[in-house]
Amino acid sequence: ETGVTQSPTHLIKTRGQQVTLRCSSQSGHNTVSWYQQALGQGPQFIFQYYREEENGRGNFPPRFSGLQFPNYSSELNVNALELDDSALYLCASNRAGAEDTQYFGPGTRLTVL
């Protein structure tokens, strides 16, 4: 196990709703990244946080937002959910240093109906 935890495990929402996913980083890691993995595809980078600030962002609209807290835990918020947001959302943590190995949590499976 990596020490990265995510909650909840599964979530079902309806289109237009808002959702918050949570991640707790591995001890000693101060950088967290979020990825979206659609069925049958590789994970896609959403954004990264370092020292509570966004440190890089992929090609996702502003309705995807995040927070990192002083204890390095993190949240991913998605507003105005769309059917295409149904996916596995993965959180990864690493030590400072962009190229350091990222260790992943078990993911949150989001279904949007």
Added chain:
Amino acid sequence: AQKVTQAQTEISVVEKEDVTLDCVYETRDTTYYLFWYKQPPSGELVFLIRRNSFDEQNEISGRYSWNFQKSTSSFNFTITASQVVDSAVYFCALISRGSARQLTFGSGTQLTVLP
């Protein structure tokens, strides 16, 4: 821009066979890092190996080995004497200095090892 291509979508082998998973990458950076992750049905991505662009030495870890060739931009992964527990989706990934800190993944190879 950077890109990772895993042309093999699915591979099926019989237990004890050797299998090689291919990975081809593209990046303009001279400093970059390559990774392999394993994703079992549970969904968690399990880190297997990290290799930087200045180290072309092949690596062996038990039944796993990796062949990194900059000349062909490839980073292939071989499992020797495969076992049923090796069945999973395997992802190759790349991060480079100019990539805005994002790990770029290939589309994955589903490996099924039959008993």
